[in-house]
Amino acid sequence: MAKNTSSSAFRKIDVDQYNEDNYLEEDQGELQSPSVGPDEAEVTAMLNQGRNIEALKTVLKNAPLGSKQQAVKDAALNLTLKVLLSIKSSQIEEAVNALDRDFVDVLMKYVYRGFEFPSEGSSGHLLLWHEKAYAVGGVGSIVRVLTDSKRV
Template sequence: MEDWRRIDIDAFDPDSGRLNAEDLTPPNLKVVSASEIEPRISQLRSAATSGDFASALQLVTNDPPYGADETTKTRYFEAVLSVLTQVRQAEIANLVKQLSLKQVDVLIKYLYKGMSVPEGQKQGGILLSWFEKVTQNSGVAPVVRYLSDRRTV
């Protein structure tokens, strides 16, 4: 680009009619049904009740259901929220250190979603503890990636 001042920024405005919903959908989004999510929810709950939070957190952050419908995402999020709220505050830092970069990004998405819904706002102190440990461990880079990613949990 020789003259960046002449870029037509209206071409990128979603209200201009030039972009449709398919243009805004992330590529390679695998569609996930509720029947595929139910076994994972039961695995999450059994790991959390047995106190194996490390494997529960690995399960939560490895393959989130980006392509599911909103009701399925909500049911899965409720299970994720129950796992996150059962962890003792002293264990959070060790669990966060075990996560990879991609897993931390997924965890940040769930933390932001938790802070935006009433069920999560009731557990706001715990979610903020998770957020604090993530930012202490990884900095603000996961937050920036969350803000720029179009895939939602």
């Protein structure tokens, strides 16, 4: 026999919160203070001393992901490409293996952004970076880069 439920507590649930049309994108960049990008003098000094992998880590750590200023992002891109192109082909695998997963994702963002604005001889070198970063990050890294709303 059916049970009599005279309770109306179920009517207090807001079912509209589960509607897919009410999706609000979370802007996590606003929660963090926007980065001003890597310090060019510090990175250039590292490159001059031959500490290329440390320069790469510094550039990736200080990437202006939360910044909305295109000039800051362009300056960071130019500096990152300078670092990437200064590392020899034989050292690329060692450099990528020294990075953690988040840094590999940021590296992939810069590689794809570098493909957008190729310079003399940069495309072949960026393809090597992509190959080694893909070996470490896998398809997941590419998917995270292509679906992330924070651009470099």
